[in-house]
Amino acid sequence: MNGTELLEREQGIIKVIKYKKDNFMIGILQKQNGEDITFKGNIFGIEKNEEIIFKGKWTEHIKYGKQFEVTKWERPIPKTKEKIISYLSSPFIKGCGEKQAIRIVNELGENAIEIIMKEKEEALLGIKGIGKKKAITIAHSVVQTYELQNIVSELSEYGIDPEFVIKVYKKKGAETLELLKRNPYELTKMKLISFPKVDEAEKKLVLIGQQAAMNIAIDNNKIVQRNTQLKERLDLMLIENKKKLLNI
DSSP: TTSSSOOOEEEEEEEEEEEEEEEEEEOOOOEETOOOOEEEEEESSOOOEEEEEEEEEEEETTTEEEEEEEEEEEEOOOOSHHHHHHHSSSSSSSTHHHHHHHHHHHHGGGGGGHHHHHHHGGGTTSSOOOOHHHHHHHHHHHHHHHHHHHHHHHHOOOOOOOOHHHHHHHHGGGGGGHHHHHHHGGTTTTSSOOOHHHHHHHHHHHHHHHHHHHHHHHHHHHHHHHHHHHHHHHHHHHHHHHHHHOOO
């Protein structure tokens, strides 16, 4: 499945994990209306009782019937005070108990998670009971929770297989996106991919580089235009000032 295909969306709570090996998982998702659906796919870092949004397509298995084949997944960012406290004090976030979670929400408000993701540990320093070491631990857990799904989401737009991205992420973490953009052939050194496959991946990754270069060119052109307009305005001001001086 590539990034141009229309994906269906299912949201709910992971009720049961039936099978899990490496990155592949089969389980039951309980939707918000109470309906249970079977899902399968290459999913990393997802646990039972998590609220998840799956994107993919419905398939029919000869033996097991209707299943939702997951292409992308994402954790919805909690927005209410109760959900943020529940998330921060969950086993997914290291170093944060319920009392500290309450203090964080009281300090940062309902955008607490976005603020932590943006400002990292700096957002938590100064909150009662949270020193620098604990702030780093909590912030790292929050960022890591959403980091992979963002990388998978960005690269899947170019048709790069999520399973491949997960393998790289498990080795390289936050460096994954930059590594794949810079030199995908480095992956052969990690024995994550063969030369024929890296050739195929590179063709897809070239699109990312081209888009980035295009964005830079557009930004540079805007800067040049702004500078030209500024210079023209300054020239006009100088001419007007000279005229005034001559009149005097």
